[in-house]
Amino acid sequence: MELSAPDYIVLVVADLERAIRFYSDVLGLRLAHRAEAYAQFDTGRTRLALYTRAAMGKTLGIPLVAPSEDAPAFELGFKVDDAEAAYAEIVRKGARPVTPPIDRSWGQRTAYVRDPDGHLVELAQDLGRS
Numbered sequence: 001m002e003l004s005a006p007d008y009i010v011l012v013v014a015d016l017e018r019a020i021r022f023y024s025d026v027l028g029l030r031l032a033h034r035a036e037a038y039a040q041f042d043t044g045r046t047r048l049a050l051y052t053r054a055a056m057g058k059t060l061g062i063p064l065v066a067p068s069e070d071a072p073a074f075e076l077g078f079k080v081d082d083a084e085a086a087y088a089e090i091v092r093k094g095a096r097p098v099t100p101p102i103d104r105s106w107g108q109r110t111a112y113v114r115d116p117d118g119h120l121v122e123l124a125q126d127l128g129r130s
Contacts, residue, residue: 083125
C-alpha cells in the first residue's frame with residue numbers, strides 16, 4: 001500500500017449553513033458541491049469538505065460531542081502573500097481572532113483565527129529569509 005497526498009479533508013461541524021458561510025464569505029473559498037449534511041469546496045488537489053456532527057455520528061454509529069476550544073486537535077493552514085492583510089480582512093469579515101501575525105523562527109509570519117466551530121485556521125506567509 002502506498003498513500004500519497006490526501007484527497008480531501010473533512011471538518012465535522014455543528015451547523016452546516018453557518019460553516020458554509022464562514023468558508024465561502026469570510027475565507028473566500030468557492031463552494032463546489034452540496035448534498036444534505038455535506039458540502040465541499042473547490043480547493044485544488046486536496047479538497048476541503050464539511051459534514052455535520054449529527055451525520056458523522058450516524059455514519060460512524062457512535063454519538064459525537066463537540067471538541068473543546070482549549071484542546072485543538074489540528075489546524076487548517078493556508079498560505080497567504082501578506083499575513084497582516086489577510087488576518088485583518090478575515091477578522092473584519094467575522095473570523096474569531098486567536099493570534100495576530102507574528103514572525104516565527106522557521107521563516108514564516110503566521111496568524112490564527114477560529115471558524116464558528118472552534119477549528120483553528122492558520123494564515124502562513126513565507127518570509128523568504130536566506
